[in-house]
Amino acid sequence: MSSISNIQPSWLEWVNRNALPKQRYSPGPRMEPTRWQKAGPMSRQQWVNFYKWVETNGGVNYQRSIEKPKRKSRTFIPGVFFCVEPKEKERQEKKKRLQEKFDELSVPRYKRDKFVAPPPKPFPFRPQIDYRRPQKKPERGRPWPMPIVPCCFQHEDVKAAFWANLRFPISRNALRAKPTQKIIELAQPRVYPPKPHCPIPIDWENMPRKRTKMTLNQWRMHLSRLEYLARPNRRVLAELEICRCCRCKNRMLSQRTDSMYSNSMGY
Secondary structure, eight states, X not given: OHHHHHHSOOHHHXXXXXXXXXXXXXXXXXXXXXXXXXXXXXXXXXXXXXXXXXXXXXXHHHHHHHSOOOOOOOOOOHXXXXXXHHHHHHHHHHHHHHHHHHHHHHSOSSOOOOOOOOOOOOOOOOOOXXXXXXXXXXXXXXXXXXXXXXXXXXXXXXXXXXXXHOOOOOOHHHHHOOOOHXXXXXXXXXXXXXXXXXXXXXXXXXXXXXXXXXXHHHHHHHHHHHHHHHSOOHHHHHHSOOOOSHHHHHHHHHHHHHHHHHHHHTO
């Protein structure tokens, strides 16, 4: 009985072994073959080519090709060595002196700054009007140099006189030239809105009536309306203090008679 209990695992060992989470195996993503790899096994001919390449480029032969070739040891002759050594030493010293001289001559005597190219001169604008013919080159001496303008003027009159007397030379070709119709059209200021290609038709239905002069009766009615609109409001007049003097009474009577006369005349 004791032997059976020793063979069977205890309850605690069974719980510790089976209580752990189950490990699930998930294969990783499959890498796509590169352009040097081949998907699938190699064929017989590919293996043959591979072994041929290893025999020529790999292994011991490949390592030997990388190693540098060893220099052959010189044969030492005591009698000749004493004669060759001073000549070799003299040649090395001469080469060293030449190199020092080259370094000395390569240094400039006067050190200057780096050359900065001047800005290019402005070229005159030459619009190509006719695309079938190439545009002519400008005359010699054009564009003319810019005038020298002083930095400041003592007075406004001096400044105005300077700009009034400034003259630019005119080329002879420009004096003899006759502008074409296209040049004249381009010289005109641009008009907004642009001129339409076809004339816009007139809308006679929505066109307003032509204005005419007023008749004599219309003019009188217009003046009477203006006079009525120029008078103050009756409510404002009622709030004002009424003067009882004779002058004000006469003025009020004259206004009433004028209004009655205008109503009778039909103004």
